[in-house]
Amino acid sequence: MSHYFEHLDFYNNPVRLPKEYRNDPIAFLEKFFLDYHLVDLRTFQDEILETCLTTDSPPFDNPEKRADIILLHKNMELLLEAAFLILKKHEADEEKRNRKDATAVE
Numbered sequence: 001m002s003h004y005f006e007h008l009d010f011y012n013n014p015v016r017l018p019k020e021y022r023n024d025p026i027a028f029l030e031k032f033f034l035d036y037h038l039v040d041l042r043t044f045q046d047e048i049l050e051t052c053l054t055t056d057s058p059p060f061d062n063p064e065k066r067a068d069i070i071l072l073h074k075n076m077e078l079l080l081e082a083a084f085l086i087l088k089k090h091e092a093d094e095e096k097r098n099r100k101d102a103t104a105v106e
Contacts, residue, residue, distance in 0.1 A: 029087040041080050049073045 005011075014022055021028035052060045052069045059065045 026087065026090050029083055029090075033084060033087055038080065038084055042077060045073055045077055 017025075017028065049069060053066055055061075060069065
């Protein structure tokens with residue numbers, strides 16, 4: 001069992017995200033997607049999935065656990081794509097605001 005279950009204050013809360021990014025999660029998304037491209041993330045996820053599904057080591061020796069990993073893999077990819085789109089929308093909104101402000105100054 002994960003050690004996170006032993007700490008109720010961790011339950012459904014950010015644990016590792018630094019305070020600066022808790023206050024500004026978009027800043028973390030900007031940093032994250034500068035470091036990683038979606039294609040790289042998909043490749044990493046596929047490698048993790050393949051490793052988990054081809055090992056006989058617990059807990060992946062159990063068919064239900066393997067099914068859970070496949071579902072998590074699919075949902076993690078959707079989460080990454082959603083985060084990517086949130087960031088792109090934020091950047092477009094910022095650019096629009098900047099252009100509007102520049103026009104208002106003239």
